Amino acid sequence: MNIEIKESNGGYNATLFGWLDTNVATEFLEDLKTLEAHADKAIELDCSKLEYICSLGLRGLLKLQKLSVAQGGTLVLKNVNDEIRGILTLTGFIKLFVIR
């Protein structure tokens, strides 16, 4: 488990944590489906405890982002640490997400 999801004020707050590599990415993508089902809502992802994210995990987040835009919802990444910011910069995904 690399994600904890809570419903709050009609939207969703999720906390990502730990080392999200290819070994756990499939499970993570499965968990993301809960958020995908509510992509029309406001979703906030807290990344402060996330140590690493692999390409598969990142693609899952982008998929969620696209779905969110398509359904009129919002997706915000919060408390992005340097490690994750580095990965987002390298992949060019930093421009695709709203980061706070």
Added chain:
Amino acid sequence: MELVFLGFNLYAWITILTVLTMFTVLLFTKLRADLVFLGAIAILFVTGVLNAKEAFSGFSSTSVVIIGVLFVVVAGLTHTGVLQWIVKHLLGQPDSYSKAVIRLMLPVAGLSSFLSNTTVVALFVGIVKIWSKKLGVSPSKLLIPLSYASGMGGVCTLIGTPPNLIISGLYAEDTGITMNVLTTTVPGLFCLFVGVLSIIAMHKLLPDRKAPESAFESTSEYTVELLIPSDNPYIGKTLNEAGLNNVRGGNLIEVVHYDKSVSTADGEDLVMGGDRLIYSGQIDEILDLKKSHGLVNADHFVFTLSEVDTNRQLRTAYVTFGSSLIGKMIGKTSFEKDNGLVLVAVARSGKRIEQSPREVVIQAGDTLLLDCPPKKKLDISSLAKQLHFFESDQVPNIGRKTFISTTIMMAMVVLSALNVIPLLQCAFLAAMAMLIFRCCNVDQAMKAINWEILMVFAGSVVLGVAIQKTGIAERLAFGILDVCGTNPIVVMTAICFVGTFITEFISNTAAGAMFFPIMYQAAEKLGYDPFPFLVALMVSVSSSFATPIGSPTHMLVYGPGGYRFSDFMRIGLLMNIIILAANIFIVNIVYPLTPLH
């Protein structure tokens, strides 16, 4: 009391062990040959086998000095376009393979009899490849003859190949008699004549192989790796949306992401900065895609396209024997970074390799397509040990200086052949004339002197001295006489036979220096003048046809011809025997054996 074992004293055993170790090191390691020779000399000197004068005799040897000076003379010829002039006017448009072989081998042999064989072959390789296309003949049918011709041509004069100079120099030191510069001309020409006929007769033994760089000209014969920079506009789109999945004349094989995970190309996969896209297909189409989609070569990560020099160009090069890249993946070395190059594609024996190019374990003779800095910024000479670039950078204009440098060269040969001026002085005068008439500048002259080769030559001379001084040569000569009896022609043939095969594995010069004392002693023991024996030796140590490592010129054609090791053996073993027979025959006619008084 002197320690003697199996007829050899302690010094002789030290010499034998040193020589054996040296050859083992040369064969199985990539240590520089000059260092190995220097190490051997150091051992022989420190252990007392050689005194100081003997240990350093190689460095003052006339033949070694002549070789050094001749480098400058050759630089003059090279920089004034003599080679280019000959290439342009002599090859022509022959209408059959036999005529093509003659048109190629005779001028190459002629040039090699005065110039360095390696220089001549290096220049001809590129031209022969273009020529073979025009003739509709596979380059592999012409490149082995090219290399063989340079070897056989080199034998035709004393200055044509270093072993001739070394053997004649040692002969002069032992007897006080200087050999004429044209001593080997008649035997050499006869062997060349036999060699050309043999190549034509045995041309079916030459492989009909596709030119390696044709892999870069036709469809689906190569693999290219391209990288998505972090600012690429297609990031976040699917491969299909970005138009990166399907390329005309090829396809995307796989995608390697920043975390090293690999996914087979799925059109719905999202494009991500740092992705390495592995394509197979037509090079021009992929390069068009590279341009239109802002991709870069995948040597190191770049964040923006502006970090990449747009003046870079693609060039083809072959991996040389002894290259430190052999057995390694280029992606795991600092080679690209150190030299400012990027490996774009790899082909082997004309075929694409089904792998990401930077993960291919490199082999000698592989053809690499490299993304290089502009010509002015790329130092090809520093890469010469690793790679041989297809096109030559030095294509001088043909003009008045071409005539001047040719005249200087011809004057040098004629004056020394007629014994008007000794060869050493002639070579010095010619080198000075080349500089005075600006056929080459001082910088070019200094760069032309190959110190590594000179050190090996000097080392070879010293080893020859040790072999002679410790009595090894004498005992080996006696051993050969015991086996071969007292028939001088049998003895001459036997030593030449061994010399021919040894020289397949060691440098011709080292073989010459080492077999000189053995041949000399054997001739004397039989009661004959060593002169004809040594002429036969000169021809045989330069007749290494059966392995690509037998001569640097074979290595030069190995990659471009798309050859395999066995290709040289198939025709080369027969050539070794044929040229040996021709050699013994002609030497005994031109220089009949004369008993010593």
